[in-house]
Amino acid sequence: MAKRVVTFGEIMLRLAPQGFLRFSQADNFDVVYGGGESNVAVSLANFGIPVDFVTRLPKNDIGECAMMEMRKRGVGVENIVWGGDRLGIYFLETGAVSRGSKVVYDRAHSAMSEIKPGMVDWEKVFEGVEWFHWTGITPAISQSSADACLEAVKVASRLGVTISTDLNYRAKLWKYGGDREAIMTELTSYCDVILGNEEDAEMHFGIKPDGAAVQTHGHDVKAEAFLSVCQQMMKKFPRAKKVITTLRGSISASHNTWAGVLYDGKEMLQTRQYQITDIVDRVGGGDSFMGGLIYGLLTYPNDDQRALDFAVAASCLKHTIKGDANLVSVDEVTKLMGGDASGRVVR
Numbered sequence: 412m413a414k415r416v417v418t419f420g421e422i423m424l425r426l427a428p429q430g431f432l433r434f435s436q437a438d439n440f441d442v443v444y445g446g447g448e449s450n451v452a453v454s455l456a457n458f459g460i461p462v463d464f465v466t467r468l469p470k471n472d473i474g475e476c477a478m479m480e481m482r483k484r485g486v487g488v489e490n491i492v493w494g495g496d497r498l499g500i501y502f503l504e505t506g507a508v509s510r511g512s513k514v515v516y517d518r519a520h521s522a523m524s525e526i527k528p529g530m531v532d533w534e535k536v537f538e539g540v541e542w543f544h545w546t547g548i549t550p551a552i553s554q555s556s557a558d559a560c561l562e563a564v565k566v567a568s569r570l571g572v573t574i575s576t577d578l579n580y581r582a583k584l585w586k587y588g589g590d591r592e593a594i595m596t597e598l599t600s601y602c603d604v605i606l607g608n609e610e611d612a613e614m615h616f617g618i619k620p621d622g623a624a625v626q627t628h629g630h631d632v633k634a635e636a637f638l639s640v641c642q643q644m645m646k647k648f649p650r651a652k653k654v655i656t657t658l659r660g661s662i663s664a665s666h667n668t669w670a671g672v673l674y675d676g677k678e679m680l681q682t683r684q685y686q687i688t689d690i691v692d693r694v695g696g697g698d699s700f701m702g703g704l705i706y707g708l709l710t711y712p713n714d715d716q717r718a719l720d721f722a723v724a725a726s727c728l729k730h731t732i733k734g735d736a737n738l739v740s741v742d743e744v745t746k747l748m749g750g751d752a753s754g755r756v757v758r
C-alpha cells in the first residue's frame with residue numbers, strides 16, 4: 412500500500428507587490444497561497460506521495476479558494492475543519508541585490524490560530540498513515556494551536572506514525588506569551604526526524620555550537636559547527652533518529668549556495684554544494700527541502716545519502732519557481748541530481 416503522509420498547519424493568502432516593487436510602490440498584489448506545512452504537502456503530492464493537509468479554514472469564499480488550491484495540487488482536503496472568521500494573510504516584498512525580502516504577517520485571529528484540541532479527529536486522520544509532519548510555525552501562532560499540535564503528535568506517536576518537524580523559528584510570531592522553549596521541547600520530544608538550523612536550535616532550545624567542535628578538518632566550517640548542534644539535539648531528544656539542516660549561504664537576494672547535512676547519531680552525511688543564481692523566489696526553500704527529504708526517506712529507506720541528495724536538488728529547483736510551493740516532478744529532480752542543470756528547452 413502506498414505510504415500516506417499528513418501535514419498540519421496554517422495556509423495563508425500571500426499578497427506580494429509585483430516583481431521587485433517595494434510595498435509603498437504597489438497598487439496591486441500578486442496572489443498565491445502558501446504556508447510551511449501546505450508547501451510540504453504540495454511537494455509530496457507532486458512526487459506522487461498520497462498526502463493530506465489538515466488545517467482550519469473559514470467557511471467563506473476565501474477559505475474555499477485556499478482549499479481548492481490544495482485540491483488542485485492533488486493534496487487531500489477531507490480532514491480540513493471549517494469555522495472561524497478569516498484566512499491568515501502574509502504580505503511579501505521581494506528583495507533584490509543587497510535588499511532582502513520582507514514579510515508582514517496579518518494572521519491574528521485567523522481560523523487556524525483559533526483551532527483547539529478536540530476539533531480534529533486525529534484517530535481517523537491517522538488511519539493508514541505512515542508519516543506526520545508539523546513545523547514550529549503552528550505552535551507559534553497561538554496557545555490553542557500549540558495545544559492542538561500536541562494533541563496530534565501524541566496520537567501519531569501512540570499509533571506508531573513517524574513524526575517529523577521543521578523547527579522553523581519565526582521571530583515575528585510567538586507573540587501570545589507562550590513559553591517557547593517548554594512548548595517546543597515537549598512537541599519535539601515526539602519527533603523521529605528533526606530539520607532545523609543553528610538559529611532554530613538556539614532560539615528554541617538554547618543550543619549553540621560547541622566551540623571545541625568547530626574544527627575544520629578540511630570540511631565546511633558550518634557543517635562542522637552543526638555537528639555539535641546535532642549531538643546536543645540528539646541528547647536532548649533521544650527519540651530522534653536523524654537531525655538535518657540546510658547549509659544556505661546568502662550571497663545576495665538572488666544568489667545562494669545550497670547544500671544539506673544529515674546526522675544519524677553516528678555519521679554526518681553531506682551533499683554537494685549548489686550555486687543558485689538568478690533566484691526567482693526563495694520563499695518555501697526550506698519546505699521544498701523537507702518535502703524532498705520525506706519523499707527520499709520514504710522511497711530510499713536504506714539510503715539516507717540519496718534521500719538527502721534528493722532533498723537538496725528538489726529545493727534548488729524551488730528557487731526557480733514563483734510562489735511558495737515547489738511544483739516539480741521526481742524526474743526533474745533526478746535530472747538535476749544527475750548533473751543536468753542546463754535549463755535547455757525540452758521539445
Ligand SMILES: O=C(O)C(=O)C[C@H](O)[C@H](O)CO
Pocket residue numbers: 445446447448450501548581694695696697698735
Ligand atoms: O512564515 C510562515 O508562517 C509561512 O508559513 C509563510 C511561508 O510559507 C513560509 O515561511 C515558508 O517556509
